[in-house]
Amino acid sequence: MYAIVDIETTGGKFNEEGITEIAIYKFDGHEVVDQFISLVNPEREIQPFVVNLTGINSKMLRDAPKFYEVAKRIIEITEDCILVAHNAQFDYRILGTEFRRLGYDYKRKTLCTVELSKDLIPDQASYSLGKLVRSLGIPVTDRHRASGDALATVKLFKLLLAKDTSKNIIQQSVKLHKKNKLDSKFLNILDTLPSVTGVYYIHNAEGDIIYIGKSNNIKKRLNQHFTGTNSKSKKLQRLVSTVTFESTGSELVALLKENEEIKQNKPLFNRALRRSIFTHALYSFVDENGYINLKIDVADGRKKNITTFTNRQSAKSFLTNVVEEYKLCQKLAGLYKTKTSCFSYDIKECAGACIQKETPEAYNKRVNALIEKHSYVKKNMVIIDRGRDVDERSAILIENGVFKGLGFVNLNYQINNIEVLESIITPMENNRDAQHIIKNYVRKNKRLKIINFN
Structure with missing residues (x-):
């Protein structure tokens, strides 16, 4: 749990400042669950430059509560929380100073979004x-007022959590709040989990991630882990201390995050998932007569493929369908072995490329249309899918055929401005598995919105 804080002060000499306004949003990593916003009478003069900057003057604060009147609420809302602020050293120092004046030793773990941003959003x-x-295209209102700045920090922190593929932030949080004893039937954990699409992380008592999974229903999937009787389930049941999750909305985003984070974190029980599950691929080659032929073969990362499949039967089913859709030759597609014409030609559904009756130019035009649709080699595009909320969309960025990463957007401006989009996305490795996942998902989800750009 996080307490995202912003404080406005009187200005003045170091450690002599007073608080004029405070805003705290209690954030569980997904949404704001509590908040406290208040003007504060600092019982001292406000520096003129601060009045000009914030618009807060002494007259506004005359009837505001003094710090000792709001101190209890601040302690309660930040209890068992990590304090998060933009330049956390400043806000934490100011809070500590105010509490020391009351004779109270205020201590909290802190996270600074300035430092996190420098690490996760460089340059x-x-x-x-x-x-x-x-x-980053994050909307902000009431700049230099505690509530507006704290809310902007909430949105920034949510973006930083998504970018933290090594999960350092969440693992530190789990260590702080680890529990020594769990309900025997894991009901305590299941009560905290939603029935949404996303990625989940099983932690041991030390906060380390021991398993990463993806599901269209996180609660249901974890219930299967906790009631499973196979050896892996039993080991997870014995070691699990906490489960955290990240909602993605999009199954494609969940698949890509799972793939990336398993490779980065190397959890103890994810050994099988480190191997590729895409065993076959569709390739093309030009024969001696100038016709583009298609061929299903074992996936080979050294060769450029059109698209990939989890097994040979899936590949054959796909090829059968596209041969019919694009009116291709069964022989040149590798579906009908013959030295003469293919069966489709005999029933007048093939134009005769198999016996050089149709010209290579005419035939290859249709094959290239198939390749263009199902391969993103050298393409620049953004795949738009569901987001975590109704007004949000996920964006998967491909530049020159290379998968660059993914992120979440609320505004069309963020999608159409490539520089803003590159700042928002979480960079990810363009490995073979990621390429397979994207091609497979795009092939199966024909209603996906895809934006091409130069």
């Missing part, structure tokens, strides 16, 4: 909150 022109969120 930004500025890491000030206003300029950073603007460059």
